[in-house]
Every structure is written in structure tokens, then in C-alpha cells.
Amino acid sequence: MIPPSVIKEITRVVGEDNIFVSLEERMCYGYDSTPDAFVPDMVARPGSTEEIQAIVRLANTHLFPIVPRGAGTGLSGGSLPVKNGVVLDLTRMNRILEIDEENLVAVVEPGVVTYAIQQEVERRGLFYPPDPASLKTSTIGGNVAECAGGPRAFKYGVTRDYVIGLEVVTPRGDLVKTGGKTVKSVTGYDLIRLYTGSEGTLGVITRIYLRLIPKPQSIKTMMAVFPQLDDATRTVTLIVRRGIIPVTLELMDDRTIQCVESYRHLGLPLDAGAVLIIEVDGAPELIEAQSGQIMDLCREGGAREVRVAASEQERDDIWAARRAVSAAVVQIKPTKISEDISVPRSQIPNMVRKLREIAERYSLNLVIFGHAGDGNLHPNILCDQRDREEMERVEKAVGELFQAAVELGGALSGEHGIGTMKAPYLKLETGEAGYAVMLALKQALDPNNILNPGKIFRGE
Ligand SMILES: Cc1cc2nc3c(=O)[nH]c(=O)nc-3n(C[C@H](O)[C@H](O)[C@H](O)COP(=O)(O)OP(=O)(O)OC[C@H]3O[C@@H](n4cnc5c(N)ncnc54)[C@H](O)[C@@H]3O)c2cc1C
Numbered sequence: 001m002i003p004p005s006v007i008k009e010i011t012r013v014v015g016e017d018n019i020f021v022s023l024e025e026r027m028c029y030g031y032d033s034t035p036d037a038f039v040p041d042m043v044a045r046p047g048s049t050e051e052i053q054a055i056v057r058l059a060n061t062h063l064f065p066i067v068p069r070g071a072g073t074g075l076s077g078g079s080l081p082v083k084n085g086v087v088l089d090l091t092r093m094n095r096i097l098e099i100d101e102e103n104l105v106a107v108v109e110p111g112v113v114t115y116a117i118q119q120e121v122e123r124r125g126l127f128y129p130p131d132p133a134s135l136k137t138s139t140i141g142g143n144v145a146e147c148a149g150g151p152r153a154f155k156y157g158v159t160r161d162y163v164i165g166l167e168v169v170t171p172r173g174d175l176v177k178t179g180g181k182t183v184k185s186v187t188g189y190d191l192i193r194l195y196t197g198s199e200g201t202l203g204v205i206t207r208i209y210l211r212l213i214p215k216p217q218s219i220k221t222m223m224a225v226f227p228q229l230d231d232a233t234r235t236v237t238l239i240v241r242r243g244i245i246p247v248t249l250e251l252m253d254d255r256t257i258q259c260v261e262s263y264r265h266l267g268l269p270l271d272a273g274a275v276l277i278i279e280v281d282g283a284p285e286l287i288e289a290q291s292g293q294i295m296d297l298c299r300e301g302g303a304r305e306v307r308v309a310a311s312e313q314e315r316d317d318i319w320a321a322r323r324a325v326s327a328a329v330v331q332i333k334p335t336k337i338s339e340d341i342s343v344p345r346s347q348i349p350n351m352v353r354k355l356r357e358i359a360e361r362y363s364l365n366l367v368i369f370g371h372a373g374d375g376n377l378h379p380n381i382l383c384d385q386r387d388r389e390e391m392e393r394v395e396k397a398v399g400e401l402f403q404a405a406v407e408l409g410g411a412l413s414g415e416h417g418i419g420t421m422k423a424p425y426l427k428l429e430t431g432e433a434g435y436a437v438m439l440a441l442k443q444a445l446d447p448n449n450i451l452n453p454g455k456i457f458r459g460e
Helices: 004-014 023-027 049-062 114-122 140-146 191-195 229-241 254-264 284-300 312-323 325-329 345-361 388-407 423-445
Strands: 042-044 066-069 086-089 096-100 105-108 163-169 175-179 204-211 218-226 248-253 274-282 305-308 335-338 365-371 376-383
Touching: 004 042, 004 049, 023 042, 049 066, 049 086, 049 163, 049 204, 066 140, 066 204, 096 114, 105 114, 114 140, 140 204, 163 191, 175 191, 218 229, 218 284, 218 312, 229 248, 229 274, 229 284, 229 345, 248 254, 248 312, 254 274, 254 312, 254 325, 254 365, 274 284, 274 312, 284 305, 312 325, 325 335, 325 365, 345 365, 345 376, 345 388, 376 388, 388 423
Parallel strands: 042 086, 066 086
Antiparallel strands: 096 105, 105 204, 163 175, 163 204, 218 274, 218 305, 248 274, 248 365, 335 376, 365 376
């Protein structure tokens, strides 16, 4: 427990209106989008970089943990206060500081909701592509800390591809400024890449410089319906091999389709084995040609139908189906173990077969959806955390699906991060030497283990 005298000092830093100390309030900051929950000793809502520095310095003097938190939508346990301490709620720092149209850069505070940035830049004919499905809730600070991706990553890349500058409060309370508005910079080590995806363990991100690009002229959205899941995954490989780069290539399997349809009634094909949602963008002549090629490849791959959105409403309906997935699948069972493996694109068919085989062997409810074009799948196991016997089977299945992904040359996480959920499996991918390098970095930068302890490294 943090002593009352230290709580008083933190209160002096942020002001009485910006702390939470009652149990009810603290409980509201003890969860994220994973099934776990913890209770922090206190919640502080800083309004400036200087206030964050002051709190971090107090943490080094009195040795308490600090857990940076955006909107708490994380899917790997990153913002859970597993060792109690202070949750640092960054949502008060929510200003878009500048949209520099000459340099194509947005300068923002970490607590801005990502969708607000997108709307602001699109009003000026510009574009910030990363689009996690949580974009209307999650913060840009959380997106940078997790290196969030989204459907558009196939063509446009993930958050790290757009971060060109950062200001970060270090675990000792100093302020690091790295990068800025310059497009090119090779000054020393690439600290931007180090902090992007560091899950709140190496610093508190207080300012972000985002690269913008011109908004695409037009968009065409299609939904290809396949009798079998295998046909859909093979079609992904066909499209990639042909060298076509659509904006998105999203996969939903039969169970996902059925859950979404019963949840939203959007007219999805209930007898399909899988659908692919494919979008192309660019100049109108280009997207006509590309969508024609893609439709041909879908038919060659076994699609029984390719629906093309004829209006903005039809496009919205297709995306509403994809965005409803997370909420829809919990109709099967109350607990959702949401995984995020990533494999080389050519291995998608093998990975999907392996996933189904593991789920069958452990008699588990599995739905598969995700960013198939990137090789990033979200196998979700639907279970009930009150059923201990079932949870034991889930744990074994999760271990096997990670093992299978690594054996196929893949990664434990494509975009959700390691947090607490995947910490036990980290070495499967990094090996002892890779793990030791990562831990050495953490220990060198945060010798008192102040920032987000218990994340990424099991037991640290
Ligand atoms: C329905 C749903 C759909 C989702 N879809 C996607 C998707 O398509 N793609 C995807 O990548 N993710 C997705 N996610 C996961 C999640 O939304 C992302 O990881 C998002 O980036 C988290 O942002 P947040 O503001 O909620 O951060 P939080 O969950 O609050 O925190 C996430 C991590 O970032 C750290 N952190 C937060 N802010 C800072 C900061 N300023 N400085 C340092 N560290 C910080 C925290 O300590 C924690 O480790 C989804 C989640 C949900 C619930």
C-alpha cells in the first residue's frame, strides 16, 4: 500500500479533483479488455508532462509502481495494476496540438482518441491510416504503446510506420525528446522504435508526432463469400502472390459470421464457410482495374459470390459486421480469450487448419477472424472462466497454438502486445538470448522497476 503521506504528495501534484482513492473508483481502473482485474492503490489523472515527471520521481523515492493507462481497451493485460500502485490515467492530456499541413505532421497528446485525429486530418484532405477496430475508444498513446494495427495495415502498415517523433518521461522522471517533424533521422539509436510497442514499461509517452499522407481519392469495398474456410485462406495467398495490394483483406470464419448475424442482422450468408472483406483505394481507374482482378481471383479460389458495396450505406454495413465481431462472439460463452498470432502470409491455410485441430482436440469453442492479408489471425476461444476444468483445457490449447505459430515462423502477437496474457510464452519466440536482451534493456532503463511491473517479463 502507498502510505497516506505519499498519496498526499501526489494529490498536491495533480490537484484534488484529479485523483481517485475510494475503493469504488479505484476498481473502475483495475480492468482492461481481458478477463482479469486488480485494484490500484490510487488513480492520478495528470494534466501535463511536468506533473507526470513529478509523480515518477516520487515513485523512485518511495518505490511504488506506476501503470500508464489510456482507454483500457488493451487485449493483453497491459494496463492492469497487477502490483497495485498508481494508475496514471492519461485521458486528460487529450489535445490535438497541431496539424502541420506543410510538413504533413500531426502533433498530439497521448490521451486523444484515435478517431478524433482521423476526423480532424480527413477534414483537411489528409489521412492517418492505422485503424484498430477500437479506434473510436482507444487513445493514440495506447496505440503507440501497443503498436496497434488494424485492417488497413495490409497496404498502409501499423502505428509504428507513422510515429516520427516522441516525447517520453523516462522511468527515472527525465524527459526524452526523440525525432520530430523531420521525415528522415538516423541520429543514434532508433528510440522511437524502442518506445513504440514498449507497453508502458520503458516510459510514459507524453507527446506524439504522426506522419500523415494524402487522403485516397476513392474506395471500393467487396465481400467474397466462400463455401469452405480453406477456399478463403487459399484465395488470400492467390491475391498476395499476384502482387496485388488491397487496403484490407479481412477474414471471418463460419462461426464468426453466425454470431455477428444473430447480433446485428446485417444479411450475412449464414451457410458460408468464410467471408473475406476486401477493400481497394486510390484513383478511380486504378481501383476499377484492381477490384476486377480481385473478383476474378476470388472466383478462381472458389468464391460462390462477390458482393460489391454500391453505396456508402452498404460499405458501412460490411464494416459494421467486422467491427461487431468482438461483441458478437461472447454470445457463445461469457469469457473470451482473444489471441493475436501472426504467421508468414503463405502459412495462413496451415495455421487455420492447426487452430481447428487444436480446438477440436480440447473440445473448445473457437472462432477465427482477423487480418488475413497480414498473416495476423485472432483465434478467440469462448469459454467460461468459472469452469475450472474448461479453463485448464483452454490453457493447454493456448500454449499449443502459440507453439504452432512459432513453428510456422510466426509471432505470439501481431498487434495486441504481450502484457500479462502472453508473458508466460515470450521465450517460445525470443529464445533465452532474445529474452535476456529485452530484460537487460528494461533493467538498465528502469532499475527500480517502477513502470508497469509484471508486464512482458513473467515474474519481473
Ligand atoms: C473491441 C476491441 C477491438 C480491438 N481492435 C484492435 C485492433 O484492430 N488492432 C489492435 O491493434 N488492437 C485492437 N484492440 C486492442 C486495443 O484497443 C489496443 O491495444 C489499443 O492500442 C489500446 O489503447 P488504449 O488507449 O485502450 O490503451 P490501454 O489499454 O489503456 O493501455 C494499453 C497499454 O499501453 C500502455 N499505455 C497507454 N497509454 C500510454 C502512454 N501514454 N504512455 C506509455 N504507455 C501507455 C499501458 O500501460 C498498456 O500497457 C481492440 C480492443 C477491443 C476491446
